[in-house]
Amino acid sequence: MRGRDLINNGLPDELILEILQRLDSKPSRDACSLVCKRWLHLERFSRTTLRIGASFSPDTFVTLLSRRFPHATSIHVDERLSVSLPSPPPLKRKRGSNKSSSSSSSPSSRKRQKVSNKTRSGGENAESCSLTDAGLIALADGFPRIENLSLIWCPNVSSFGLRCLAQKCTSLRSLDLQGCFVGDQGLAAVGEFCKQLEELNLRFCEGLTDVGVIELVIGCAKSLKSIGVAASAKVTDLSLEAVGSHCKLLEVLFLDSECIHDKGVVAVVKGCRRLKSLKLQCVNVTDAAFSVVGEFCVSLERLALYSFQQFTDMGMMFIGKGCKNLKDLTLSDCYFVNCTGLEAIARGCKELTRIEINGCHNIGTRGLEAVGKSCPRLTELALLYCQRIGNSALYQIGKGCKSLETLHLVDCAGIGDSAMCSIAKGCRNLKKLHIRRCYEIGNKGVIAIGKNCKSLTELSLRFCDKVGDVALVAVGKGCSFLQQLNVSGCHQIGDVGISAIAKGCPQLTHLDISVLQNIGDMSLSELGEGCPMLKDLVLSHCHNVTDNGLNHLVNRCKLLETCHMVYCPGITSAGVATVVSSCSHIKKVLIEKCKVSERTIRRAGSIISYLCLIIWRHKFGWDLKMCKSKCCKNIVIQNLYHICSQLLIFVQKTLSLTTLNHQILYALATSLLSFVSGTRALERSQKGDEEGSLDRNDMATKPLQTVFPTAPSTRGLCL
Secondary structure: OOOOOHHHHHOOHHHHHHHHHOOOOHHHHHHHHOOOHHHHHHHHHHOOEEEEEEOOOHHHHHHHHHHHOOOOOEEEEEEEEEOOOOOOOOOOOOOOOOHHHHHOOOHHHHHHHHHHHHHHOOOOOOHHHOOOHHHHHHHHHHOOOOOEEEEEOOOOOOHHHHHHHHHHOOOOOEEEOOOOOOOHHHHHHHHHHOOOOOEEEEEOOOOOOHHHHHHHHHHOOOOOOEEEEEOOOOOOHHHHHHHHHHOOOOOEEEEEOOOOOHHHHHHHHHHOOOOOEEEEEOOOOOHHHHHHHHHHOOOOOEEEEEOOOOOOHHHHHHHHHHOOOOOEEEEEOOOOOOHHHHHHHHHHOOOOOEEEEEOOOOOOHHHHHHHHHHOOOOOEEEEEOOOOOOHHHHHHHHHHOOOOOEEEEEOOOOOOHHHHHHHHHHOOOOOEEEEEOOOOOEHHHHHHHHHHOOOOOEEEEEOOOEOEHHHHHHHHHHOOOOOEEEOOOOOEOEHHHHHHHHHHOOOOOEEEOOOOOEOEHHHHHHHHHHOOOOOEEEOOOOOEOOHHHHHHHHHHOOOOOEEEOOOOOOOOHHHHHHHHHHOOOOOEEEEOHHHOOHHHHHHHHHHEEEOOOOOOEOOOOOEOOOOOOHHHHHHHHHHHHHHHHHHHHHHHHOOOOOHHHHHHHHHHHHHHHHHHHHHHHHHHHHHOOOOOOOOOOOOOHHHHHHHOOOOOOOOOOOO
16 A cells, blocks of 8 residues: 555564664665654664775864764774765755845755855864763763774874873773874773773883883773784883783784883783784894793784794794794895794694785795695695795695685796696685786786686786787686786786676676786776676776777766776766766765766865875975875875884884985885874964964974984985
8 A cells, every 4th residue: 555664664673773783784774764754763773883084173073973873882083084965955046036035045954054054064174073081971971882993193182182082981892092192191091991991002012111001000900812013112111021020811912013022922921821822013022032932822823924024934833843833924124034043933733724924034945845735625725025035935735725715926927827826726616816026927827827716806916018819818718706806007908808707707896907018998898897896996997998898888887886097098077977967875085186066066075086196396496285186185195104103213213225326215204104293283373272282182393303313414416
């Protein structure tokens, strides 16, 4: 009967709530909330997870969200992510209205116009885009039963706000304070009131010292299971000694600090016998600490070591002898570990399922052959920048590791087609293959993959110059379950190869064909016919693609969400408008600003990201300017300081670089940091901040003085 919904009326609220709680994806929940007012009302009680990005007023958002979703228990605030709020449509003027009538609009319309203008400004005031103590207090008042809280890169949150939160949210189990400038008092309050805290992340919390960490450890000793500390110069071995003495249930430990030595690591290892995951980036930790790890950490399952300068094969032998349950091993930039150490791990840790070797230049073929012989349960292998590993190593992997499902190869000059043929014939369950800049791998190896690995879902062949259309034809015929393909930089691939993929891989959702000069409109037309599930498309630097091919694609690929097409001279503003108007699910379009018409901006301005060109001039005669688009404003300013700081630390650690390279890296990082500092200072001066342009958010000068007390001179340096 028209006007009546018998099914909806017959369902009780409890059953609808049960259905809504079983929906995993946010789009599905959003769609259900639009069914009717009743479902909209019930959906607010089923939503348990909220994510907030950088917006014009996160404090206000927190208050509004607490009213809309009172049962939320997990809240994630990440100010590295920009959120583009849709602006309200322009108000239609009545016939006969004039300027005087429009000026005397209602207060509500003026308020909407004010908010709209503020949103479209792209975040001119950086402070208003950051969560403050007021927002944290509102969060505590609105979500007293919160269990998981992430405050990532929220620089305006202080100890006062954290203390207010801890007093009211006593059920907190997970707390992430990455990049927050909180002090010891706030952390001590968490230890005093949040007795159920299990997970704590303190990465890049520069305001903390041993005092605050020790207070928290003592307060949460009976519940704490995971701790992460990174780039906190005032957190030393004293904190780790407290962890070892009190946190008997600790299972996960992540440390990235130059202030940690053997003493602190040994204290944790001896006191926390349940340790399962250990991730360390501590240049002052030596083999002596790992001798204790091998003796006491019998339950260790995951070990990740980064940039160790005093870790050798002796430490690897201790681990292989004692950590029999090890399943996941990561070695990154451990220059003093060679094949002997990897052999010891392979012989002792036969339960290994994942191995990643990144930049360990002394590990060669012999070490990886031992893995193939002794680790039959290996499912994932990643080899990055391993120049000494040859084809025979992967031959042994293919022979002994039949369960291998994921293989990553980056800049491995010694690996070629014969190695890939061995993997293809031996590892027929391979699902993910990612290869980048392995110039000896060509058509023969990829053809073998296409013929033997029928379950392949992800294939990436970035900048493999010897791979051509013949290889993709084999993949299209044999890998019908392929979902993601990246062939950017493979210059021999043209329309024939992409057309074969389009005909043989109907489940394709992600495709990157950037920097392919032989790709034209025929490929896009075939993709439109054969890949209706395509969601992400990257075709930047494809000079032969035009609006015509793009039109054929979007007419069939209605699920398209992202499209990158910069430096495509054949694509005009008409093509951009076609993408925006034809794809109802489109979320992001990356294009040059000159190719976006005013009409397209009005229609879909929130989903368009413009190409950002940075022109640099500091000490070398360049001009450093930033585009005023929302993309730059929200992303570059928030992340540039962290990137430059890491670059400075890298320069300090890599003392083996030549003097010229050392000066170049230092000059680049110094210029970027100066730019960030100047930009922030300009914003504060425009706002009228009386506290000065450099405070806890603008610490560009301090790292330069501490990391490089005697910085090399860049005078006369030419690039």
